[in-house]
Amino acid sequence: MKKLSSVFGALLFLVVLGILGFISWQSPSYKGEINLSGLENEVEIYFDTYGVPHIYAQNEADAYRALGYVHAKERLFQLEMMRRVGSGTLAEFLGPDLLEIDQFFHTLGIPKHAKESTEAFLAQGDTQWKSAADAYVAGVNEFIEKGQLPVEYLLLGEKPRVYTLEDMHSILGYMSFTFAMGLKTDPLVTKMARELGPDYLASLSVQTLPEHHVIPNHYPDSLKTENLLVTSELTALLEKLPVPLLEGSNAWVISGSRTKSGQVLFNNDTHIGFSSPSVWFEAHLEYPGFSFYGNHLAGIPFGLVGHSRHHSVGLTMFENDDQDFFEEKLNPSNPNEILIGEQAFPITSRKEIIQVKDQEPVEFEVRETVHGPIMNPVVKEIAALTQNPVSSWWIYILEPSKAMEALYQINHAETMQQVADAAALIHAPGLNIMYGDKAGNIAWWAAAKLPIRAEKVHSKIFADGSDPDSQPKGWYPFTENPQSINPASGFVASANNQPDTTRSGIFFPGYYYPGERWNRIAKTITSREDWDLESIQDLQLESLNELAPQNAKFLISQIDQRQFDGNSELLDDLANWDGKHQVNLSPPTLYYKWLYHTLRLAMEDELGNEGFEAYLQTFMMIRSTRHFLTHEENRWWDNRSTDPLESRSEIISEALKISLEELTKQFGNNSKDWEWEKAVTIEHPHPLGAQKPLDKLFNVRTEAVEANEEAVNKLAFKLNGEGIYKVTSGPAMRIILDFADVEGSVSVLPTGNSGNRFSKHYADQKELYVNGKYRPQLMNEETIKEKSKNKLVLLP
Template sequence: MKKLVLVLLFMLILGTVGYQIAKFNFGPKYNGEITLEGLNAETEVFFDDFGVPHIYASSAEDAYQTLGYVHAQDRLFQMEMMRRVGTGTLAELLGEDLLDVDKFFRTLGIPQHAQMSTAAWHSEGDSEWKSATEAYIKGVNQFILEGKIPIEYTLLGSKPRDFTINDVHAVVGYMSFTFAMAVKTDPLITKMSRQLGPDYMKALSVHTLPEHHIIPNNYPKRDSVSLQIKTNTSLACLLEKLPVPLFMGSNAWVIAPSRTASGEVIFCNDTHIGFSQPSVWYEAHLEYPGFSYYGNHLAGVPFGLVGHTRTHSIGLTMFENDDQDFFEEKLNPNNPNETIYGTGFSPIKSRMDTIKIKDKDHVLFEIRETNHGPILNAVVPEIAGMTDNPVASWWVYVLEPTRAIEATWKMGHAKNIQEVEDGARLIHAPGLNIMYGDKTGNIAWWASAKLPIRPAHVNSKIFLDGTNPLDEHTGWIPFEENPMSINPESGFVATSNNQPDTLSNGMYYPGYYYPGDRWDRISKTIMSRNDWTQESIKTLQLESINETQPKNAKLLLSEISKTDFPEDEAILNALGDWSGEHGLEEIAPTLYYKWIYHILSEMMVDELGEEDFQNYLGTFMAVRSTPLLLQSENSPWWDNKNTPKIENRKDIINKALSKSLTELHAQHGSNSRKWQWRKSILSEHPHPLGAKKPLDRIFNVSTNPMAANEESVNKLAFTLNGEGIYKVNSGPAMRIILDFANVDASESILPTGQSGNLFSPWYKDQAAMFVEGHYRPQLMKEEVIKGTYRKKLVFK
């Protein structure tokens, strides 16, 4: 691999000639003719100015076979990474460093679940979505057999194997895991609860607080299940090794005709996902008799999870519901292969798994399961360090085969709102907020998931008693009682990963919800006028204001005396006047985040230790809890238990400010008026091979600074740290705006580009546009596409 890297660098150094040689050997083919075996009729693909394929076919099978081919030539290595995460086979390609990641995913049960889903798939009869899926897979495999394989395989000394339906299910499994917040959070909450006690815990937002913003429900009238509506080193360190991004959250809102200038629905969606190269979503426009669809596809998944026809649009955000519980078991003292369960015992099942490792011998790996699920002690360090008792994972996703492929087909091909809901019902996990708008004027949101009913005494964030059957779930909430809102009087629906309102039984469904700062800004902004347009709504989608942080800042400033910091009057005044805007010329965020970090560190490291403190900063709790922590004047967190003095809030806030200002002077100079936020921001979209130098300079996509923030509508997230340099690690994976008054004028943008092939002109052509807040069209009008296309492939 080192020799190949040197050869590649040498070729690039040679300039144009070297680049053209590499492009000839590894670059995609966008012009000319290609023969696809089994194609029923000639299919045309027009690539627009941004590399989006517009596929014109005579049948669904031809359209999806062609999509499989063009998707693979732009994103095959991304498909490889995602299927290997979901099948637990990363070490086979990337080496021993990924062995622990493979062990984790295999223990959690994702590869086994993919096999379960594949067996169910093969046992079912024929269907339109099965035929289309198989055609897509056929197209992918024809590219693998006949196309130019991406250079990443050559660098790794590997060749891709055929793509299978099991790989499709594995990719869905990877996506589902990234939505599963419990395994990243519950061990820490349990440890804190056990070691620190209730006085510490009540100063944190483990559960939703009254001041958090709630998504209102609006349940429709129904006839049976039909709608009656108008018919128009830690686990965190381990996961950092993943060569694919994690889904982090999202925004979506749909505005009813009563609030738009056009008198028709406006639809907006921006999914928040870890930054990566290539971008997560692959856009494709399909046209065949009876179907016209513009969609956003995951690598290896044939149907767009987000997309629109000329009559309806589908979007999504993460529901963030709690669908995973952990049971701490107790072993039978006379038989280590049994757990105590009720008044008797339950056997522990064991199976051996073989993991292939690149350039190493295979590893045999034992996976043990109780009646509640797989035991995680061996693969989650936080659990192993907390208890010697087996801790088993009960996770809704692995309990039954996924029907996500069928669901996405049905929602994309739906003729009305009822058919979209019928598709949403099929998603048992992960929890998704399905967003909907249509040409008839309907707007809707469904929290789509199979929700377990837990006993009233159960705290789902704390390890449960594996010996007690009374801690287990007792049934499932009917889909009709899931959170949802259909055509509310407010004239909009919106979701931003925050808590839905109470269910029909009066309870808040537990989850890992954000505090609702984004939702509140979206709600207040939409409600402020009744003449929204596609252009005016961009201001909201690009907004970087957080209203909670200035309130936090004012509380902190009330605990200090500015006269104690005479050299820093400018930055302290700026923080006092701060609106929560994160523009690159602002100076207030530069001090705010540094100060908050040092406050939290001074409060918590003495109780948690440095590693658990860093883990805490990566949880939903950290976002939700900071205001409460700062307001809790008598909280035990304020005292440093390692000193004889009993510290109070004022002590910690002033100490943290002194430390912050000293560091910022060293970092940015003595004049605090020049501490612009842009100087603290880095932005890069990392490629799976970019973790190795010098490949980072070849494959990664770096950009100018962007308005990094915590919980603004245009969420560009980073990890809070004491260095004062913040690397944006997630943000909108696309920004979509559509007004049904003119579907052909709908717009979107990707963070880098449409292609994942280094030698494609569309590898990073949208990166600067994304940073600058620009959009580009989602073309659907045939005469425009065929009159302005950049390149054309004909499949015969």
């Protein structure tokens, strides 16, 4: 036995030694010297306490080559996933389960558009942004060729192919699609309109309602851009995506008139689907004439969010409606043509070949009309609605993207006018560009090409493709776009809500949120005039939703409380709830369960289970709830499958009864034990984490957070009947910058700056994030070099 124990002990030692050796082999090094081909001069990279690289170069090309190398070193597998989504090549890498997604993206036209955008990018010649992008690509490929590949490739038995400018534009296409709400919403709204009629739609917020909060515009005469009026001739599927969706955001910029320092105070927290690694990669670049601290997407050389020493730029989703669907009329004498009025137009087609791992390639046909690709074959919701072809008219694929040029110009801008000019280059997706600078300017621009639609067109219901009057009429000039420059209010803010009417009086349609976050931001900012970096943190971390307790009180008003005598204390707590979502409270636990069953009992008989679940995942649910509950003519309350005419009170009472029974089974008889933290889970999933037990290795879990529907610190989840709410998205960073001390700005990421599972920076910020803490965004060269224990030197 002793001998057996000794053998077992030796084997165990060897296994542990092997694991430790493997981890050591896979762990990225943050110090030493590496020869990097193509460099002109030596580049020094200092990694700070949280693994943020501070790159010091002698010229622009070397700086971006170094960024490409270190970005691939830390985020190569994330880059791989994002480029394969945008290029429609997931099945080649991950297998046949992803074939449908590839077919969807090819049909939508993103890979084709990436190719066209790359050709247009190259046709511009040797621009500064092309030279920088080329250097970045070369750095990425240097790591692919010579670096230690992350363990995901080993597990999949794959190797990365060479990175290209077309891949870069594919990643931009992926990002643009994740912002597009039309495919997730318009088929459902069309179904409601056709099967239920206008009376049912009247109880929803398909368009912005008067009680919603809008962003005020302030148009200056001093900032102008040359952009003239021109003319221009899912849900289950998306859950398979191995990359997160970009979903929302907050940003506000406060002028010096409202700050303690008298300087601009800048804030941004982009709301993105949780993932491991999180979306943003932070990097700080320094070379003669340039100093910039940026938040980068994997594979993109220029920061989408970031700051220099004299300006800061952030973003939120504009949520404008930039995608229409046209139900076509086939020519009776030629099924390969559609009719618009009396004129026939051809249906063109192209063959797409998708490589599939361990299988034969799959060839399929994409058919297109003058309006765009026909979506019926790849979107089941559309196929179920009509047998007629339905074409997707999406602004993003109508012209090559100039996003790379715009981002370069924004990063390198020296004036507010230059940022405005760069914003005008962005045609899609719609972005709110937020701006502040050392000179005291604050600004917001809605960056997008806004189409001129005929008055008869309802932008969220399929249009009659055969009606000549339903065709898009052209574009509004950029100077008409919603914007606010140095308003008298002393702040600009955006929270994915509806902007006020444009300069010419257009209330542009979109998929906007109701503005509860914006209202809290606006009310809070205007309550004082001494804001600083510390005091503004309370607003950025706030989990208060003022509308939720109003809804709760209304629900209570609709029931006979005598029927629920045994739960009077619980209902009293809910009636007195202030809308905060601290994890030790019980009112949120009851409120969301009760709201779910109320909506389900009211809507599932009309929409079916799948339709109702789809509704819960649209912007409409959040911005319709108050109106839905209080609208006196709401026809949804009646259960169409029963003879009696059900009332609102009956449905709400039944929903409460079900909720109490389920919560008792779930958490016990004592409602004091129904704390919100017991109903909330949070996990940052990795693409390979769906395969057990790899979830234990790659996914990042944290303690419960103050999950909420629409607070400033939005930690979102999907309503469901299980009563366990998985937080799926939230702030992907929390940035605060006071221009009185640019080098003292702060931020935090949900997990860490590295995507390498064996890096110490894979999840070293998760506790900071959950506990509402921040860490510095270092820019002071002396501090960085003095405190950094990790220096990597890149040699020519």
